[in-house]
Amino acid sequence: xxxxxxxxxxxxxxxxxxxxxxxxxxxxxxxxxxxxxxxxxxxxxxxxxxxxxxxxxxxxxxxxxxxxxxxxxxxxxxxxxxxxxxxxxxxxxxxxxxxxxxxxx
Numbered sequence: 001x002x003x004x005x006x007x008x009x010x011x012x013x014x015x016x017x018x019x020x021x022x023x024x025x026x027x028x029x030x031x032x033x034x035x036x037x038x039x040x041x042x043x044x045x046x047x048x049x050x051x052x053x054x055x056x057x058x059x060x061x062x063x064x065x066x067x068x069x070x071x072x073x074x075x076x077x078x079x080x081x082x083x084x085x086x087x088x089x090x091x092x093x094x095x096x097x098x099x100x101x102x103x104x105x
Contacts, residue, residue, distance in 0.1 A: 001100060001103055001104070003054065006054070006100055006104060007051050007054065007055075009093075009096060009097050009100045010047040010048070010050055010051040010068075010097060010100075011047070011048075011051060012093055012096075012097075013043065013044075013047045013072060013093050013094055013096070013097035014043070014044040014045075014047040014048050014051075015044075016089060016090045016093040016094070017040040017041070017043045017044035017047070017075065017090055017094070018040070018044050019086060019089075019090070020036070020040045020079065020086045020087055020089070020090035021037055021040035021041060021044070023084065023086040024036050024037045024040065024084075024086070024087075025037065027084065033082070035078055036078050036079060036081075036082060036087060039071070039074055039075040039078045039079075040075060040079075040090065042071050042074075042075070043071050043072055043074075043075040043094060046064070046067060046068045046071045046072075047068060047072070047097060049064065049068075050064045050065060050068045050101075061104075062104075062105060065101045065104050065105055066101070066105060068097070068098075068101045069097075069098045069101035069102050069105070070098075072094040072095070072097045072098035072101065073094070073095070073098045075090070075091075075094045076090075076091040076092075076094035076095045076098065077091075079091035079094065
C-alpha cells in the first residue's frame with residue numbers, strides 16, 4: 001500500500017471515531033456508551049499521531065503502527081457491541097485501519 005493511501009485510511013478512521021464519539025454523547029444512555037466514547041478518542045488520537053509520525057519519517061513508525069493496530073481493533077470490537085449505525089460504521093473503518101497497520105508491519 002502506498003503512503004498516501006495509508007494516510008487517507010488513518011484520516012478516515014480518525015474522522016469516523018470523532019463522529020462516533022460525538023454521536024455517542026447524544027445517545028439516551030451515555031453511561032452505557034462510556035467505553036465506546038473512550039476508545040473512540042484513543043483511536044482517533046493514535047491514528048492522527050501515526051499519520052504525523054509517518055509525515056516526519058519518525059524512527060518509531062513500526063512501534064506506533066503496532067499500537068495503532070491494537071487500539072483500532074479494540075475500538076472496532078467495542079463499537080461492534082452497539083447497534084447504532086455510527087458505531088457499526090466506525091467498527092468497519094477501524095478494522096480496515098488495523099489491517100492497513102498490520103500490512104505496513
